[in-house]
Amino acid sequence: MKSVLDYIDANRDRFVDELVEWVRIPSVSSEPARAPDVRANADHLAAHLRGLGAGRIEVWPTAGHPAVFAEWLRAPGKPTLLVYGHHDVQPVDPLGEWITPPFEPAVREGRLWGRGVVDDKGQVYVHAKAVEAFVRTAGAPPINLKLLVEGEEEVGSVNLDALMREHTADLAADFVCVSDTAMFGRGIPSLCVGLRGLAYVEVFVDGPAFDLHSGSFGGGVANPVNALAKMIASLHDADGRVTVTGFYDDVRPLTATERAEIASLPFDEKAWLASTGAPATVGEKGYSTLERIWARPTLDCCGIGGGFQGEGAKTIIPARVSAKVSCRLVPDQDPDDVMRKLGEHLRRIAPPGVRVRVETLHGARPYLAPTDHPVYEVAKRAFSKAFGKPTVFMREGGSIPFVRTIADATGKPCLLMGFGQPDENAHAPNEWLDLSNYHLGIKSAAHLYDEIAHMGESGGKSG
Numbered sequence: 041m042k043s044v045l046d047y048i049d050a051n052r053d054r055f056v057d058e059l060v061e062w063v064r065i066p067s068v069s070s071e072p073a074r075a076p077d078v079r080a081n082a083d084h085l086a087a088h089l090r091g092l093g094a095g096r097i098e099v100w101p102t103a104g105h106p107a108v109f110a111e112w113l114r115a116p117g118k119p120t121l122l123v124y125g126h127h128d129v130q131p132v133d134p135l136g137e138w139i140t141p142p143f144e145p146a147v148r149e150g151r152l153w154g155r156g157v158v159d160d161k162g163q164v165y166v167h168a169k170a171v172e173a174f175v176r177t178a179g180a181p182p183i184n185l186k187l188l189v190e191g192e193e194e195v196g197s198v199n200l201d202a203l204m205r206e207h208t209a210d211l212a213a214d215f216v217c218v219s220d221t222a223m224f225g226r227g228i229p230s231l232c233v234g235l236r237g238l239a240y241v242e243v244f245v246d247g248p249a250f251d252l253h254s255g256s257f258g259g260g261v262a263n264p265v266n267a268l269a270k271m272i273a274s275l276h277d278a279d280g281r282v283t284v285t286g287f288y289d290d291v292r293p294l295t296a297t298e299r300a301e302i303a304s305l306p307f308d309e310k311a312w313l314a315s316t317g318a319p320a321t322v323g324e325k326g327y328s329t330l331e332r333i334w335a336r337p338t339l340d341c342c343g344i345g346g347g348f349q350g351e352g353a354k355t356i357i358p359a360r361v362s363a364k365v366s367c368r369l370v371p372d373q374d375p376d377d378v379m380r381k382l383g384e385h386l387r388r389i390a391p392p393g394v395r396v397r398v399e400t401l402h403g404a405r406p407y408l409a410p411t412d413h414p415v416y417e418v419a420k421r422a423f424s425k426a427f428g429k430p431t432v433f434m435r436e437g438g439s440i441p442f443v444r445t446i447a448d449a450t451g452k453p454c455l456l457m458g459f460g461q462p463d464e465n466a467h468a469p470n471e472w473l474d475l476s477n478y479h480l481g482i483k484s485a486a487h488l489y490d491e492i493a494h495m496g497e498s499g500g501k502s503g
């Protein structure tokens with residue numbers, strides 16, 4: 041490993057320069073006019089990987105933007121690792137808020153600034169440069185390595201399912217590594233092991249056929265706004281628990297070990313609260329803030345609209361009102377099941393005199409990594425070797441649908457090994473990549489390949 045790590049040190053600046061060249065290509069997947077740029081972006085990556093002079097490199101067309109596939113299968117008998125990343129980027133609006141232009145990457149304060157530097161081009165290059173270090177010093181990576189870099193992550197990975205079905209054999213692997221997330225805190229190597237799912241519905245409450253005079257009719261018919269407010273208010277009890285019948289049926293409780301792990305994280309609750317601007321933390325009784333946002337299901341009314349919203353006073357019994365209600369889900373809740381239970385519950389609790397209709401909007405399944413698999417210990421060790429600190433397990437309160445897609449399609453353990461920082465402005469103006477994270481990320485990836493190559497040998501590898 042010494043020659044590999046020395047190579048990474050010796051080429052530290054060039055690795056940044058090469059990333060800069062790639063970031064210049066405006067691969068915004070959501071803008072139809074940028075489609076040729078997304079294509080050029082895929083070609084640039086493929087050409088760069090071909091330049092290493094080893095491996096099989098292909099650009100895979102899809103019904104939308106192309107993906108890049110690369111493989112280095114030069115380690116017979118060793119495990120195969122599939123690395124996932126994406127080469128498309130978010131739009132740049134509002135452009136005026138960028139200190140330097142999004143596609144003219146600039147280095148300031150030890151950071152590289154530009155659209156896509158961390159989400160996800162820098163993280164793709166972390167792996168590309170680790171591969172390069174092995175190719176240049178040893179001829180090939182020490183494991184069988186596959187790299188899938190899609191071009192549609194920022195538009196919902198619409199063709200990823202089809203792509204994975206079409207190339208099942210190409211993508212076969214023992215483990216999957218996704219590098220597209222942020223660390224728990226600055227310089228803390230973190231493996232994300234859980235993602236929440238989503239169940240989103242819209243509820244419509246109808247009363248009279250049209251808005252009525254509240255003087256002439258008030259007291260005589262039900263008011264849909266009053267009714268919906270009452271319904272929503274009843275969806276939590278005094279302890280902050282969701283009252284929807286059967287809501288917690290499939291919730292896998294946190295184990296004592298998981299709770300201890302979460303409690304041991306250096307979580308600065310005051311700073312976290314300050315970052316929200318809210319006056320206090322609030323939530324389900326009996327759980328810490330991190331437990332509540334990572335590992336407990338929640339229900340929130342995301343918006344409500346109906347009745348008179350104009351200036352001044354207008355006295356009516358509104359005809360109708362609606363609200364959008366979303367639930368964040370944890371293992372083993374199923375979005376379809378929760379949406380059904382929520383719909384039934386809302387119809388059941390409707391007060392007399394109104395009609396209730398519930399439409400389902402969107403669902404996503406939660407994800408929990410099989411952390412008892414030995415590859416998680418291996419990844420922890422690799423990450424810690426590069427950063428010189430213990431690796432923590434963290435979770436993410438949001439949903440990353442493609443992780444489920446990949447985990448389900450491959451049926452293999454999926455490592456969420458991210459090299460971003462929590463405040464790096466992904467998706468916002470002034471996106472940045474910490475250049476020391478980039479450098480140590482490349483070393484982490486190299487250690488990961490090396491550690492996986494020695495899996496199963498007693499006590500792992502320490503050299």
Ligand SMILES: [Zn+2]
Pocket residue numbers: 126159160193220
């Ligand atoms: Zn991303």
